Amino acid sequence: MKSFFRTHATLTALVVLTAALSFLSEAFFTPRNLSNITLQVTIIGIIAVGMTLVILLGGIDLSVGSIVGLASIVVTLFMQSGWNVWLAILATILTVGVGIGVWNGVWIAHYRIPAFIITLGMMTIARGAALVLSDGSSIPVTDPVFPLLGGEYIAPASSAVILGLALALFLFATLRTASRQRSCGVSVGARDIALRASFGVAILALAAYVFIGYRGIPYPVAFLIALILAGAFMLSNTRLGRRIYATGGNREAARLSGINVFRVELTVYVIVTTLAAVSGILLTSRLNGANPNLGNMFELDAIASVIIGGTSPMGGVGTIGGTVVGSVLIGVMNNGMSLLGVSSFYQLIIKGFIIIVAVWFDVMNKRRKA
Amino acid sequence: MGDVVLRMEHITRDFPGVRALDDVTLEARAGEVLILAGENGAGKSTLMKVLSGVWPASSFSGRILIRGEERRFASTHDAEAAGVAIIHQELNLIQDMSVGENIFLDRYFMRSFGIIDWDRVHMEAAKILERLRIGGIGTRDLVRTLSVGKQQMVEIAKALSLSASILVLDEPTSALTDREADDLFRILRALREQGVCMIYISHKLDEFERIGDRVQVLRDGKAVGDAEALSSVSLDRIIARMVNRDIREKYPKEPFAPGEVTLEVRNFEVDHPLLRNVKKVSGVSFDARKGEILGIAGLMGAGRTELVTGLFGGLPGAARGDVRIDGKPVAIRSPEDAIAAGMALVTEDRKLLGLILDFSIRTNITLSSLKAVSNALGVIDPMKDRGMAERFVTELGVRTPSVEAAANSLSGGNQQKVVIAKWLATESKILILDEPTRGVDVGAKVEIYRLMNDLVRRGVTVIMISSELPEIMGMSDRILVMCEGRLVAELKTAGATKEDVMDYATGNRTQEGFR
Ligand SMILES: Nc1ncnc2c1ncn2[C@@H]1O[C@H](COP(=O)(O)OP(=O)(O)OP(=O)(O)O)[C@@H](O)[C@H]1O
Ligand SMILES: [Mg+2]
Numbered sequence: 001m002k003s004f005f006r007t008h009a010t011l012t013a014l015v016v017l018t019a020a021l022s023f024l025s026e027a028f029f030t031p032r033n034l035s036n037i038t039l040q041v042t043i044i045g046i047i048a049v050g051m052t053l054v055i056l057l058g059g060i061d062l063s064v065g066s067i068v069g070l071a072s073i074v075v076t077l078f079m080q081s082g083w084n085v086w087l088a089i090l091a092t093i094l095t096v097g098v099g100i101g102v103w104n105g106v107w108i109a110h111y112r113i114p115a116f117i118i119t120l121g122m123m124t125i126a127r128g129a130a131l132v133l134s135d136g137s138s139i140p141v142t143d144p145v146f147p148l149l150g151g152e153y154i155a156p157a158s159s160a161v162i163l164g165l166a167l168a169l170f171l172f173a174t175l176r177t178a179s180r181q182r183s184c185g186v187s188v189g190a191r192d193i194a195l196r197a198s199f200g201v202a203i204l205a206l207a208a209y210v211f212i213g214y215r216g217i218p219y220p221v222a223f224l225i226a227l228i229l230a231g232a233f234m235l236s237n238t239r240l241g242r243r244i245y246a247t248g249g250n251r252e253a254a255r256l257s258g259i260n261v262f263r264v265e266l267t268v269y270v271i272v273t274t275l276a277a278v279s280g281i282l283l284t285s286r287l288n289g290a291n292p293n294l295g296n297m298f299e300l301d302a303i304a305s306v307i308i309g310g311t312s313p314m315g316g317v318g319t320i321g322g323t324v325v326g327s328v329l330i331g332v333m334n335n336g337m338s339l340l341g342v343s344s345f346y347q348l349i350i351k352g353f354i355i356i357v358a359v360w361f362d363v364m365n366k367r368r369k370a
Numbered sequence: 371m372g373d374v375v376l377r378m379e380h381i382t383r384d385f386p387g388v389r390a391l392d393d394v395t396l397e398a399r400a401g402e403v404l405i406l407a408g409e410n411g412a413g414k415s416t417l418m419k420v421l422s423g424v425w426p427a428s429s430f431s432g433r434i435l436i437r438g439e440e441r442r443f444a445s446t447h448d449a450e451a452a453g454v455a456i457i458h459q460e461l462n463l464i465q466d467m468s469v470g471e472n473i474f475l476d477r478y479f480m481r482s483f484g485i486i487d488w489d490r491v492h493m494e495a496a497k498i499l500e501r502l503r504i505g506g507i508g509t510r511d512l513v514r515t516l517s518v519g520k521q522q523m524v525e526i527a528k529a530l531s532l533s534a535s536i537l538v539l540d541e542p543t544s545a546l547t548d549r550e551a552d553d554l555f556r557i558l559r560a561l562r563e564q565g566v567c568m569i570y571i572s573h574k575l576d577e578f579e580r581i582g583d584r585v586q587v588l589r590d591g592k593a594v595g596d597a598e599a600l601s602s603v604s605l606d607r608i609i610a611r612m613v614n615r616d617i618r619e620k621y622p623k624e625p626f627a628p629g630e631v632t633l634e635v636r637n638f639e640v641d642h643p644l645l646r647n648v649k650k651v652s653g654v655s656f657d658a659r660k661g662e663i664l665g666i667a668g669l670m671g672a673g674r675t676e677l678v679t680g681l682f683g684g685l686p687g688a689a690r691g692d693v694r695i696d697g698k699p700v701a702i703r704s705p706e707d708a709i710a711a712g713m714a715l716v717t718e719d720r721k722l723l724g725l726i727l728d729f730s731i732r733t734n735i736t737l738s739s740l741k742a743v744s745n746a747l748g749v750i751d752p753m754k755d756r757g758m759a760e761r762f763v764t765e766l767g768v769r770t771p772s773v774e775a776a777a778n779s780l781s782g783g784n785q786q787k788v789v790i791a792k793w794l795a796t797e798s799k800i801l802i803l804d805e806p807t808r809g810v811d812v813g814a815k816v817e818i819y820r821l822m823n824d825l826v827r828r829g830v831t832v833i834m835i836s837s838e839l840p841e842i843m844g845m846s847d848r849i850l851v852m853c854e855g856r857l858v859a860e861l862k863t864a865g866a867t868k869e870d871v872m873d874y875a876t877g878n879r880t881q882e883g884f885r
Contacts, residue, residue, distance in 0.1 A: 180753070239740045239748040246737055249726040256684050256723055257738045257792065258709040316728045 009361065010308055010322065014329045021336040028339055031213030038210070039286070041331035042220045043068075044298060045324065046279040048305040049224075049231045050272030052323045055306050056235075057248040057268055058315025059108065059115035063100065064276035064302060066126035068295025071096045071280030073134045076141055076290035085145050089281055097277030100126065101270030109265035123299070130292035138291040141284065150286030153216040162217065163208050170200045220282045227275075232320045244268060249316030304351065305330055308358040326358075372400030373437075375567045376421075376536055381432035383416055383425065385779065387771035390416040391430070392591040398536070401565045403558060404597060405578050408588035408612055409811040410783025411769040414571045415459055417588070418538045421569075422456040423449035436536070455534035457525050459541045459571075459782045459809065460721050463513045470495035470509035473528045498527045502557055504550075515644065518545040518719065519670040526554065530561075537561065540571045541782070544808045547670040547837065555581050573783070573811050574838075575605055587611040613813040621844025622816060624823045628847065629660035631697075632831045633800055638691030640673070640680040640855075650676040651855045654691070658800070658831050663822060665846030665863070666835045668875050673855035674835045675718050678802045682715040683708045695800070709738060714798035716790055718805050718835075720782075724789035727778040731770060732759035734777050734788050739795045762791035767817060782809045790818065794825075801825060802833045807841065819845055839868050853877045858884050 022029040047064050054061045074096050078088035100122060107118045141147065154162065178193045211217045235241035243264045246254040255261045276295075284290050309326030311318025330351065337347045376398040383391040391413045398404045406414050419425045421434060423443035434441050436452055443449045446456075463472045470492040479490040495509040504523045513521060522545050529537060539558075543551045558568060558581055570581060578585060579600055585608055586597040594611045609617055636655045642648035651673040658664045666674050680689030683702040693700055695711050702708045708715070717723040725734055736743050736755050743754040759773045766787040770780060777788060786809055793801065803822075807815045822832050822845065836842045842849055843863060851859040851874040859874040859881035873879045 237750055237752075239744050239750065242733060242737070242740055242750065245733075246726050246729065249728045250722075253717075253723050253726055254737075256679075256682075256705050256715070256717055258705045258796075259737070260704065260706050316726070 010310060010325045010329060010358070014325055014332065017329065017332055017336065021332065021339070025336070025339045028336065031210045033335070033339075034210040035214040035218070037328075037331050037335045038221045039218050040335065041327050042218070042224045043279050043283050044301045044305060044330070045224050045327045046220075046227060046282070047272070047276050047298060047302040048323050048327050049227055049320055050268075050275035051299075051302040051306050052231070052309070052311055052318060052320050053235075053244055053268045054115070054272050055303070055311050055313060056244050056315055056318055057265060058251075058313075059265070059269075060119065060303065061104070061115065061269065061272050062119040062299045063104065063122035063126055064272060065295040065298035065300075066123045066130065067096060067100060067273055067276040068280035068283060068298055069292050070126045070130040070133075071277040072284040072290040072294045073130045073139065073292055075281050075284060076139045077133060079141065079143050079146065080139070085143055092281060093274060093277050096126075096280075097274035098270055101273035102266070104273065105266035105269035108269060109262045115269075127292070134290065134292040136292060138289055140289045147285050147288045148219070150220055150282040150284070151288070152219050154219065154222060156212045156216040159211050159216040160208070163204055163211070167201065167204050170204070171197060174200065220286070223278075223282070228320060228324055235320060240264070240267065245316060301327075301330060304355045307355060310358075313359065372402070372565055372567075374398070375400045375437055377433075377435040377438075378417070378421060379433045379435065381417065381420055381430055381434075383413075383420060383430040387775070390591050391420070394432075394588065394591070394593045396586055396593060397597065398567050398569055400535075400567050401562050402583040403562060403568045403570050403581050405582035405585040405600070406569055406571045406588065407578070407585055407608055410787075410809075410814055411781040412588040412612075412811075413591040414588055415540055415781060416591075418456060418540055418569065418571065421449070421536075422446055422454050422538060424456075450532055450534070453532075453535040454538070455529040455532045455536070456538040457529050457540060457542050459544075461518070461521050461525060463521055463524060463528075465514040466512060468492075468510050468512055469499075469507055469516075469524050469527075472513055472524055473498060473509075473531050475528070477531075494531070495527070498531050499523075502527055502530070503553055517671050519547055519550055522546055523550060523554075526557070530557075534566070536567045536569070538569045538571075541573065541809055542570075543572065543574065543577065545670070548839075550670070551577075573809060573815075575609070575812065578605065578608070589614060609812055612811070615813075617812060617816055620812070620816065621841070622819055622823065623845055624827075626661045626663075626826055626847060628662040629829070631657045632660050632695060633658040633833075634692075634694040634697075635681065636692040638677065638680065638689070638693070640676045640685060641688040643688065649855055651680065651689075654852075654857050656850055656857065656860070658833055660829050660831055661826055662847040663826060663832045663834060663845055665842040665849040666833065666852060667839070667842045667849050667871050668837075668852035670837060672852040672875065674852050675804055676855075677852070678715060678804055678833070678835060679717075681708075682713055682802065684715070709796060709798065712799040714738075714793040714796050714801045716793050716801070716803045716806055718808075720785050720789050724792075725777045725785060727776070729777055730774045731763060731768065731777060731780070731788055732756055732773040735759040735762055735773075735791045735795055738792050739797075742795075758795055759791075762795060765794075766791050766821070767814065783811055783814060786810055787814065787818075790821075794821070799829070800831045800833070802835075804835045805837065806834060807836070807838075839871060842871065843868060851875050853880075856884070860884075 027033055051061060051064065071092050075088050075092040078091055079085060104118055104122055107113045108115045174193060174197050235244065243259050246257065246259055247261045247264045251261055280295060283294060305327035306323050307313060308329060309322030309324070311322060333351065334347060337350070374397050378394065378396045381391050381394045394417060408414050420430050423446040426444045427442035441452055473495045474491050479487040479494065481487045492509040499507060499509065502523065507516065507520055507523065513524065516524070522542060526542065542554060546554065561568065582600045584597045584599050585603065587594040587608060589612060634657050638651060638654040639649050640651035642650050654677055668674050679685055681693065683704045686703055693702060700711045702711060721727065732755060736758050739758065740750065743758055744750040756773065763770065763773055768784050768787045770784065777785060780788065790806060807818055810818060826832055834846060846863050849861045849863055849866065849871060850857055851861065851871055853875055854877065861870060874881065
């Protein structure tokens with residue numbers, strides 16, 4: 001409930017901002033622009049989902065931005081050397097994603113070196129490796145299939161079918177949960193259900209407006225949505241999710257409760273670097289070329305999304321839903337400021353203040369409760 | 371006894387879903403110890419948090435009068451300035467600061483130019499410790515390195531350093547040894563002579579008569595009658611008021627026939643966490659049987675917690691020895707292994723080691739039994755999850771509006787019940803309880819004892835560490851006594867006396883066969 005409320009506050013901010021921008025700029029609330037925002041949000045959003053898990057553990061991963069750059073170079077080099085696209089992607093995910101994740105995770109979870117230090121080191125190492133491998137310059141992609149991953153769209157007609165199915169599934173799930181809860185004697189207000197249902201319908205209607213109105217659902221966006229659903233389900237409905245929250249909430253108590261905290265932490269650090277590698281591959285595909293400097297400062301945007309989304313920097317409290325709202329807020333803000341002609345220099349300053357306000361809000365909220 | 375210095379009138383404090391205090395009026399006088407008694411969740415701590423500014427004046431209704439003058443505190447700072455100091459139920463020290471720094475936290479002695487006079491801070495801190503006659507604590511020691519009992523003494527020293535005229539003690543002795551408690555009482559008596567008004571919360575009934583002058587009972591957030599002089603009211607009457615029913619037996623021990631040996635421990639030892647070549651536990655060997663309650667007695671710091679934590683795999687790398695369960699050798703390297711081998715450990719410190727405070731009651735209870743409430747893919751069945759939590763909340767009588775309430779919104783005793791519930795849910799065949807009834811009210815204690823009886827009847831091996839002799843004597847079949855990391859005696863409860871146990875525990879005697 002607590003985290004729901006905070007998500008709510010960010011959500012309100014998002015709605016207000018969207019309304020204001022629609023009013024201020026005609027170009028803002030168009031399917032084309034909104035679809036672009038989703039694409040921009042996606043690259044950071046994929047990383048932010050993993051970062052949510054890391055921050056839930058009370059940790060941090062500063063290396064994700066550099067991993068985006070390294071993955072970009074590595075995947076293109078693999079393809080240049082004549083490998084099949086899928087093989088190149090798989091190899092990149094295993095080496096750059098899983099490999100670096102295991103390295104980070106072992107230092108952090110087994111040797112108990114602060115995550116800040118280990119991932120700061122990896123941030124430089126990975127960036128350096130990307131520069132060495134590419135000799136410091138960008139590499140073009142020649143494969144005809146690869147650019148489709150990040151640049152193609154699911155056709156509008158198929159998109160419409162998918163959204164329709166999603167609507168049906170969503171309503172069915174909402175009603176089923178409500179009836180199951182009621183049969184268990186939990187009182188769920190009809191208003192609550194109606195609220196949740198109309199919220200979901202509104203989101204899907206907006207998605208329909210955007211995606212059917214402009215070329216359909218972009219592949220990366222579809223991937224992100226699947227990832228969000230899987231991540232949110234994992235956190236709230238699986239053992240691993242429960243263990244992540246417990247370890248972040250009180251590591252010692254979690255360990256004495258029989259949780260293998262090493263395995264939990266290792267898993268999470270592997271997930272986040274793997275997602276960063278995937279994000280790097282998608283970005284390279286969209287840009288149709290690799291660049292060793294890709295992903296510079298992405299870690300900051302990912303962390304900001306998580307924190308603005310209400311996840312406590314101390315660990316133990318937060319949701320992926322919050323992170324999604326946080327990253328969309330950042331995406332809309334960036335886009336809106338560009339549309340309004342605010343210089344990117346000022347954008348940085350404004351973004352910084354918003355992060356501080358969000359954390360301040362979080363702290364005040366806690367203080368009021370305590 | 372002096373004048374009324376404190377009057378709390380018509381105090382009402384609501385939390386979401388609970389009315390913690392309901393129109394409570396209370397008076398306390400200078401130079402007395404007023405005992406505040408009541409079940410877990412009756413509202414004792416909340417009332418004292420209202421008094422000491424933890425809950426600001428805007429969060430409750432009613433008035434607080436100190437020496438006839440109405441005071442409205444916005445923070446604990448205001449309350450301290452008005453001479454109200456509180457020692458909380460849970461320790462509130464900063465673990466990585468020294469004892470002296472903690473005692474004078476934020477009230478350091480200054481030289482000119484805003485430089486802290488550390489020598490003076492440590493000197494004054496040493497004076498207070500000396501006045502308390504607390505040995506073995508240096509003012510420059512890090513709090514982290516002290517035992518819970520010692521930390522509690524530092525808390526007390528901190529409150530005394532405020533030279534308060536109203537001193538609240540919320541279950542101060544729950545982690546103290548008898549000797550430390552004696553010291554505390556001596557200090558409280560001296561403060562009483564000096565006219566300090568003290569409010570004392572405890573679940574240890576024998577303390578009421580030892581230190582109290584009057585007693586005020588709370589039940590369900592309401593004051594039950596007015597405060598009465600302890601000289602004119604019997605303990606049984608007080609208990610009856612607290613729980614609103616009769617408790618005939620405080621220790622409902624049932625006779626059991628001990629069965630086969632389930633746990634064999636040979637030459638177990640645990641390293642000191644900081645010092646090389648020093649052992650916290652050494653050469654401990656014992657057996658525990660099915661169908662018995664095995665008590666482990668000893669003074670605070672005797673190594674009992676280290677022994678069981680080590681057995682449970684909680685001290686990887688620092689504990690070793692031969693352990694057999696049901697005759698088969700087991701290698702327990704982590705709590706995960708221990709649970710798989712059928713062991714459960716109710717830890718001593720519920721806030722630091724027992725609970726995830728941000729978690730709900732439900733998620734805390736099912737935390738160690740996630741496999742039982744989820745499928746092969748690791749997906750948790752919400753109905754099973756909730757069902758398990760609700761079953762134990764009912765069984766143990768945890769007072770809460772819902773299993774979804776956060777663990778940190780529960781009263782201390784109810785938090786303890788949640789920790790016990792978590793381990794009962796694992797259905798282990800060996801259950802180790804480390805100070806299971808600390809901070810638990812009379813009624814609930816009996817419930818926990820009954821539960822132990824039930825478990826033993828079902829064939830569970832129960833091992834109980836307790837620093838309360840009456841509890842050890844009242845509930846165990848056999849008693850192991852530890853002193854300074856070694857096992858010094860094994861006694862049959864029938865035939866042993868408290869004096870015997872104390873003698874062994876303090877190292878005055880060692881039984882034959884034990885080094
Ligand atoms: N921060 C809080 N949020 C919600 N409910 C609370 C909070 N603090 C206390 N309560 C509720 O208020 C009631 C009284 O709690 P309190 O801690 O005062 O009990 P107590 O008499 O001190 O019990 P114990 O002997 O177990 O320490 C309980 O029902 C408890 O759950
Ligand atoms: Mg209390």
